[in-house]
Amino acid sequence: MPGEQRNTVWNIPLERNPFFTGREEILGEIRDALLSSGKAAFSGLGGIGKTQTAVEYAYRHKDDYYHILWVKAESKESLTSDFAQLATPLNLPEKQVKDQQEFVNAVLRWLKQHDEWLLILDNADDLSLIQPFIQDFQSGHILLTTRAQATGTISRVEVKKLPEQEGVVFLLLRAKMITKDTSNDTIPPELRDRSLPIVRELDGLPLAFDQAGAYIEATHCGLAAYFELYKSHGIELLKERGLFAPGHPDPVATTWILSFQKIEQANPATAELLRCCAFLHPDSIPEELIIEGASELGPILGPVAGNTLSFNNAIGDILKFSLIHRHMTTKTLDIHRLVQAVILKSLDGEIHQQWNERFIRAMDHVFPSPEFENWPQCERLLVQAQHCTSMIITNNLGSQEGARNLNQTAIYLYERARYPDAEPLFQRSLAIWEEALGPTHPDVATSLNNLGGLYDSQGQYGKAEPLYQRALAIREQALGPTHPQVATSLNNLGLLYHRQGQYGKAEPLLQRALAIAEQALGPTHPDVAASLNNLAGLYDSQGQYGKAEPLYQRTLTILEEALGLEHPDTQTVRENYEDFLKKMEDENK
Template sequence: MYDSLSSEARLKLIQCLNGLPQTQFEELVFALNVALGVLPGKEAAHGLRTKALMEWVEGPTGSGLRALLDLLSKYVDLETTLSGAIPTDTHWLVPYPRNPFFTGREDLLQQMYDTLICHQRAALTQHKRAALKGLGGIGKTQTAVEYVYRYQSKYKHIFWVRAEQTEELLASYSNIAQALQLPGYDPTDRPAVVGLVKRWLEANERWLLVIDNADDLRAVRQYLPLRGAGHLLLTTRAQALGEIAQPLEVAKMGVDEGALFLLRRSKVLSEDADLSAASEADVGVARAIVAEMDGLPLALDQAGAYIEDQILSLEEYREYFQTKKAELLQERGGVSADHDSVTITFKLAFEKVADKNAAAADLLRVCAFLAPDEIPEEIFSAGDGLLGEALSVVAQSKLTLSKIIAKAARFSLISRNPQTKTLTIHRLVQEVLRAEMDEESQKQWASGVVEAIAKVFPSASKHENWPQCDRVAAHAQVAAQLMTDYGLASETAAQLLNNTGYYFNEQGRYEEAEPLYTQALEMNQQLLGKSHPSIALNLNNLAGLYQAQGRYEEAEPLLTQALEMNQQQLGQSHPSIALNLNNLAGLYKDQGRYEEAEPLLTQALEMRQQLLGKSHPQVALSLNNLALLYRDQGRYEEAEPLYTQALEMFQQLLGKSHPQVALSLNNLAGLYKDQGRYEEAEPLCIQALEMSQQLLGQSHPQVALSLNNLAMLYSDQGRYEAAEPLLNQALEMRQQLLGQRHPSVATSLNDLAALYKDQGRYGEAEPLYTQALEMFQQLLGKSHPSIASSLNNLAVLYDAQGRYEEAEPLHLQALAIFEQVLGLEHPHTQTVKRNLQILLKKKESP
């Protein structure tokens, strides 16, 4: 074994270490017991880690060469690796130096190693061929360069071919033939030279041929060797590779990986430092820049070069980028000329697409005005001539549209998910495409996109439409911003805003719903004047949002205004006015203003009976709502016949099996439960649950409601074992359907906590009560009845545990909210008062 090495053998040892796969390198470091801090982190360039390892091995505290070589011999043949000087029959035709700023990509490099060297996948011909594919500027070439330097010891001959232009490709093959000194080489006969090189490759081994920028695979195919014991590595923007090579996708950089690269490239950090060496402020700004550039390595390299060149801070660059994005995307930086700027890279790719197919170019232009991820393909078919003439002609056929998408994806400007039938485009591609248009063109495309999205966004009043609403929602939000940016206003646009707001409202996403409702209202006022039935509807929807959040003082004037507007426009008796009366009464009921709510509900009922007849679904709904009011007041004897009448009417009008019938069964069962008539309530709850499951599927908000109601019935009876799984099922269903943060989810958490409390499982109840309270506070504001109820529930739990000092302030907060929102005489207010009095007596007792 070796105790010392010649300089030539030492060089070969370093090359060997550089060529080790990361997993083997880490095993070696672990076996040598290298102390923490000796080597740079795993995200550092591999060569820097090798250098640090060799310095430690040969240093006074290191393991010594013998220990290193003993371990290394388990991975490589040292006799061959370290024997003498570098052989003279090797060839190195690589035009790029190793990139000292290269960061990350370890998983991808391992995939390349596995595909080309380990032969662990696919057939023999595929084992030796790999292709790095992806968007221009994503880092394909730099990753190939890193692979070449890292694993150069695995090869005797490494050749680099530029393939962007045919002339470059032919010149590269000529250089290879000259370096190999091939017999018959004639630099003037380029086609013959290609044949000479291919035959040499097919007859020899341990070579690596890198064909860079092989975007036109049909043209490149004729230059590839058909066999041989070497490896072929391509970089390409092409999406479909067929049998040419094993495709390896080059993805955009993650936030931390990109931040580290930017900090190194801008010289804020040294080449071998990791993120921990940077200040929190610099890391935070770097991460923000990475997010804004969507992890595109070329853009980050460009930013780093510009920061270095102009002697800027990261924060200064970020401020400039936010205001001068298009301008900065053109700036390559004075010290970096190895790659075109982001703007030129994407602009040239787009021009190639446009030259080949006008419809594909139109499709890319449309994508530039949508959200960048998960773009539904049906949007392109809905343009009706508004999304470019060329695209409109072909988009009506799924087959021709799929062909156009493939052409648009040819240079990886977009990618397609065939499972979801959606497209993705990089944010900076969008930026460059928009910047190439004049303002009038931008407005024209934006207008067409808004109209197309409106056509594919369905009504959210039906739950079965929710998957499609969710599919388009992000793009509808972008459309709302386009309306603002380009001054777009139309009744179709206002309807899209209203529909999207309604969907978010149903999802409990109130913060997202409110600006859309407000924008729809303002747009309709601009288009239709201050008094129009559509504006009354907008006011009604916005008021409903405020009511759901407990913002009763804001909701009431809107509901009153909507009612007065419709009365003025439609007369005193109209179905829309009945709806307004019903909604205003609902607000009063929620506030405990029962005396004001009742005449409005009665008036709405009578108006519907007069206008729609005695037997109509809207009449049944009014009966149901009046019964709800009576139930809240404890007027059970008056509520029951109304519930029964509404149920019978729904059954007669809608059929025995209908979602509305299931809701009516639920309501009647709830009344029986409140009266302690459990034996009558249970079959109705079960019937409502089974009907909802049959009509709406096993997973639906109404099914979750039925599960919850049945569980609470069991809980009231002390049948805890039967109740708990139903409550858990309802909770999980609501979380899945409505998201992790929704008022109904908070209600489920609260009900499950109550079950645990009743069983004395206080430790399990408390975190659920706390979570429900925090969720209500976040979603509904600080003064909503549900928050007061949660405070009261948590206080009762503390009371049961003797934690009086913690319970008292919660009771006081709950009481203050109920008194302010519902009034002094409301039953909820009185309940909290009693709870507080009981607590105070306990505190006074010795």
């Protein structure tokens, strides 16, 4: 549209690869497929270059689209999170809502209402996960990168091994032995002859060429010496071949082992940083997880992670071998899954356990309390937190730090209405506390209360009631009948009965909760206002307006004085009270 001002969105997280070589045919095929059907996929082996080819397509065709959007699609969590985050750059009205699913729905509506956009779903290996996100679009283009061979109705373009001559060019470019202007025909014969054995050993895998070139550049060992060193690590190659498809050799692992050894010799703390990353979720590792959690990461890495200069130097040492990627704008790190796999395979069971425990403690230290004001940081850490909780559950770990991890992550998921994800975390947290502290400890009551609240919010009252009752009994026994936490349990159980219409059971519980709060906290505390509001709502539901009105009035007075006229809680109660007054007026007409 010549002459028209474009309001575009571009969130490609990767820079254009200056060493990108070849792939002209499949770039043309994917363009034709997108123009024909609107959906297409780059498919192939891990490390074969699918993501880099998708990035190259985006840069080549950036003037053909108004908007180019990037979403990580390796899991339900990353899909939902990345889709939700698109609401902000797209400037959607729903970007202020609290429910993550509302963000996603808003983005999907926007895509259906607009055209001339490209949506790239990276690492969409499980196609069943992405189906709800790509259905019923009449315009725009959707490009996947996936390891899946069967892509159904989505046009598939296979990303194959680089041809030998393109592999030579790529390797020499990456090793900085030729420039981008050097054509295949003008490569000096001696360089071609020395690089061909390496290219053939690495068998066309671009990621392997990138690693080999990085090693040669960093060490200045030369092509012939690298090839000899590579050949001497054939045993490691055989050990790692299972990471790829059956029958495919695994040169990448050997290349990485060489890099690990070099890093270990140069700086043990840098090697520890790489090991640390191997235990985390591979994508978008927030740097603050390592920096702020430094005190929990052991005597070698801890001091380095806690010092900005030392940390940057360690990152720089790893970047020399392209073993991680650092994103300056988001302050996150990425590490390839196969790099992680090779590192993990090299560690014995005792070291595995040690790093699992460090990860748990670091996450416990860094993950914030899941109040509303901390939600952005909770969301930023969520993928790592869920990776941590999955590791706790899978390995049946039982530390109290792990229980707190499970509980804090579950509370955040609960607040975002992601109840199925929260439930197993609450359940495992409860089991750990019961085993570690005994069945009558107050922290067990807290876990019971949280799990009960989860079921209560979903209307599963039969599951919630015994949990609330047990939490109440524990708190009365352990803390005494007039403790504020007892009032919390009374309120929860009373509100549960209120929602079920069991007003006779609800009233004495809510009255007792109010009496405890007034005695323990004073008559003007905001928690007293909450108890007053609960009791007022009960009377309101029964049509006992004469009992409800003074309680509503007192609630509003307390909140206005304690929190201010403009506080969200004050405004909510004021609006509810005004609705109550209008309802009474209408019924008296």
